[in-house]
Amino acid sequence: MNFARKLSLLLSLALFLSLPLGAAFAQDIMDPATFGLQEGKPYDGTHLDFLICCSTAPQFASAAVKGAEEFTAMTGISVTFGDIPFGSFQEQLYLEATNPSTDFDIVAFVDAWGTNIYDFLYPLNDFVADAGFDWDDYGPAYQSASTGNSDTIYGLPFRGHPLLLFYRQDVFDAVGVDVPTTWQELSEVSQAIVDSGMDIDPIAMYYGVNVDQNLFNWYSHLWGAGADIFDDNWEPAFNNEIGVAATEQYVSYVRDGYSPEASVTYNESEANQEMIQGRAAMFVGWWWYASRVFASELPEVADNAAFAAAPGWEGGSAASYGYLWPVGVLAQSDNLEASLEYLKWLLHPITERRIVLDAEDSALDTNVAVRLSILADEEVNAAHGGLQGVASAVLADARTIPLIPEYTQVIPILAETINEISIDPNADIQGLLDIAAEDVRFVMQAAGYYDG
């Protein structure tokens, strides 16, 4: 028997022996009991509409596609994803949630937006208890974002994002610098890159007023330095001495020439493109951008891109914004029970793990997971180069923004002020923050937060 024949026999034997294992695994994810789903397809034929965003983003597309057929096979429930572009998602969310006769049953929402629709969401506390959901498997920032810092669970963590620093290892090696762990070190590294004469911007920040994304890293600076948006009495506190210092540091990247001049108009995606297209050595953004950075068509970017925890404040903390898309069920849904059945499956650790491990289709490849157990999973980390482990460390210090309905009115005031400060190199930071604080106070006063 020659070697080739022996080998083919061995392979056939191995394949034969692995069949029962495969069948067992396939049976596992096809068994309703695995996910705590009800036996006997009591909701067979029910159709659910899921209001969700951005089919071109793998983090959403993968959740929509991977395993959906199996869920339908197990339960008879079919789900349609109402794909809305991010730019118009907020208004669509509000219009559908407040519409008593909406077709939508399930909604995914940005944490800050959810505060305006809490009254229209079905409380999930009983569901979490009855379905055996391990609430402690979510980090504190995600728990806060799902409850609006109350006792009511309005949504369950679905897609969640810590801030990571993406950088070019080859640039760092050429310049001879280490990965910055604080914003102050980031400035030093940036200066070193400038001094080296390399034809690359040290960092691509995003200060544009477009969709308010210029606040994401500002929060990290503010909280890291020890300031906050509000004090305990809901008075604006971002304009105190620490807040001014944090804002100064935040806009210093463009003022000192480390970030492109045009970054005062960039949104997060445009800043990310600067790194993907090889024009910037660093980018601080949500971790889901990893797949875009590593898929860059430029080999010098794809082969040398690396990631680390977003920097913290020197002598302060590494607190950053843990950005969450919870998923909830609309109280007016005609298919409440079937919707909860879907959540059991969608948010189950097996489903979450499966989504994040399945890299077969690059268009659906995502690193996004929200459960601490999945973030600590060795196989998951091995598949993504340890990304989830770093994310987990960031999330340990992460927090969420003020979850009050008025905050959607406060956001543009802050975003426009940060934009104004970044545009004008001679802007009076203290003066502009003071004006913003007055405007914010006006909003809060009108909402009845203060006596008199």
Add this chain to the structure above:
Amino acid sequence: MRKKRWVPWVLVAPALVVVFATTIYPLLAAFYYSFHKYDLRKAPQFAIQFASQAGDPLISIDWSLLSLRNYTLAFSDSRFINSLNVTFWFTIISVGLSVVIGLFIAVIVQKPGRLQTLTKILLIFPFAVSPALKGYSWRYMLNDQYGIYDLLAVELLIKPVNLIIELLNHLPLIDITPINETVVWLADRFWALFMLAMSETWGWAPLIALMFVGALGSIDAQIFEAARIDGANRLQIFFRVTLPLLRPVILIVTMLKAIFSLKMFDQVVTMTGGGPVRATQTINYYIHQVGFVRNLDIGYASALAYILVVILTVFSALYVAKVLNRE
């Protein structure tokens, strides 16, 4: 034969139903909401209540729920005042550029010829592009790293000007600062608004050119011939004959374009996001923010919308009067 009077009504009924449902009803409803405190998140309390039990009057009105608060608030709202200001300047710039460039194009392509015919056909395409897409395209084309418009502006305008400045600086007593070659168009308040208006002009000027081509074609050629015989040169013919004869059409086109400019929304969302700071927040954009994104205050948003309706009505009335007068 006896005329059946109801037949015309039956024939127009479907159209009337559609117009009522999509235009009249929303207009009336928004007008009604504008006098109420109507928060999208809360169950609204409206002044007009319909009878729920037999014996009640068919309709009762609770006057205490009606208020002019939303209208008075509007004129003390600095953000709304800003949006009025932005919309005013946007309208001036976009209407001015669209009409002037449209007229310029029309004069060039009005003469018969194959190339002109092809150009006339191609002219309609920019108008066919969706406004939202226009905004995205312009945002990318103005990018200082890879934007084609930025490249053209720097290479064809700023660099030649800087070359002249450099030469002039060799002369004694002259010291002119060169223009910054890395203009971030959308970071500057004026340029952002100007470029927003340019994106609108890009779509409208060709359409306006086609309107002018039609108007130019309707002018009797003998008038131009007579002017030439009287010794007028091309410029004199244009300014003393063509322009005066086009004046009614120019007025109509200006008013029509002004109506559309006052409603500016799509490109603000996709091109500037209202920035830098608040420099491109038009009235429509601000209304949308108040009603559906930030405050969810439908009552206040309705009042703001009605202020815009009043402005638009003035322009529309002038437009209709002019058109009817012309006919």
